Amino acid sequence: MQKLTTFFLLALLFGCTKKLEQVKLFGSTMGSSYKVKYFAGSSAPSKIIISQEIEAKLKKVNDSMSTYLSYSEISKINHIQGDEWINVTPELHQVLLEAKKISVKSDGYFDITVGPLVNLWGFGPSGVRKVPSIEEIEKQMAKVGHHLLVVDPTKPRIRKLRDGVELDLSSIAKGFGVDQLALVLENHKITSYLVEIGGEIKVAGTKPNGKKWSIGVESPDFFTRQIKKVFYLSDKAIATSGDYRNFFKGGGKTYSHTFDFKTGRPVTHNLASVTVVDATSCMIADGYATTLMALGNKAFEFAEKNNLAAFFIYRGKDKFIEKSTTKFKIMVQGASR
Structure with missing residues (x-):
């Protein structure tokens, strides 16, 4: 009788286990691309419904914060x-x-x-x-x-407070967009997901096999694209800023899109890339990643002082040099897969 009872309970358990389906969505936004990957049970809305909500949310963010749209809220404010x-x-x-x-x-x-x-x-x-x-x-x-x-x-x-002041949210808007897409999923009780816009990412939960999400950080190379480092995250947001994707050359020098706001010129230092991890917000990670790139050689001290989880890649004489803050070592490098 005990064996029959045990068999019945096991059958009931496996019969009630919901099979999780992997869903992938992708498209263009904010002058870049977005990717959404999540695992959902049968009670979750259809892929079409989630996709429509995501597109609507992205449109709302763009209509508010894109300087490339003349009718956006930020463009009107700038005028x-x-x-x-x-x-x-x-x-x-x-x-x-x-x-x-x-x-x-x-x-x-x-x-x-x-x-x-x-x-x-x-x-x-x-x-x-x-x-x-x-x-x-x-x-x-x-x-x-x-x-x-x-x-x-x-x-x-x-x-x-002065005529001619113009706002540009490109250093923080993508991170906010990621947070907004994550809310779409969370509102439908989806707890295992990866959301990415232009390299800014937020992940939640683990995959059905119990493993964390693997996040690759690119090598800050001007001409090739390869992964420099892989981190394993769950319930975190991560953003990277660097000098190696959006730049131009002039007079034998390279000028990146990150500015030294004290001089009005693109930054000139050996910090090539910085990745920031935040426990809750990709917007915050995005903003601080840009901040640290602008700070350059003062960035590591600032990050330690403000308890930021940050991973730095510097350009050495003939190789890249990596450096991590104390909080990054604890939050990311010290965590298990």
Whole structure:
């Protein structure tokens, strides 16, 4: 009788076990691409429904934060002159509050008012990639500085304190987009997923076999694409910033899209790539990855002081040099697969 009871319980257990289906979605967004991979049971909505919700969410983020869309919320804000309060959507307000927080903490090395410089150097929606004159840089620098943007902490509104101030959220918007797509899945009780937009990633849970998600960090090589390092993550967000994908050459020098906001010029240091891991938010990881790239040789000290989980790749004389913060070693390198 005991054997029959045991057999019945096992049969009931395996009969009730839900088979998880792997679903993959991908497409274009934010001048890059997105990828969503998740495991879901039979109670989850269809792939078509999830795909429609994801596309709708991406459209909402783009319509708010893309400088490449003339009708976007951020583009309209950039054209407004004067210092009157400007009402913004709750989503944009959330991003601006976080951006302001990082700007203050980093003493302006992270700065979303960098729009005039981005366009001047040709990294934005307008302009040609070229080295501008000192006079041109100084003229645009007068419109740059996080102190020129006031973000109301209690109401979704902002003020620009000088005409010509232009916001550029390319250093944080992809991370926010990743968080938004993750919410789509979580709202449907999907707990095992990987979401990626342009290399910024958020993962949750583990695969059905119990293994964590494997995340590759590229080697910061200008001409080839290969994985330099693989990390195994669960319930984390990860973002990487580097000098090796978005750049141009001029006068025998290489100019990256990451700016030293103190000089108005692209950064010039031997930090080639930095990856930041955050326990909850890809937006935060994205913002700090850019911050650390801008800080360059001061980045590691800043990351340790602010308890950031960061992985650095520096350009040595004839090889790359890797370095990890204490928190990164504990959170990522010290974790099991």
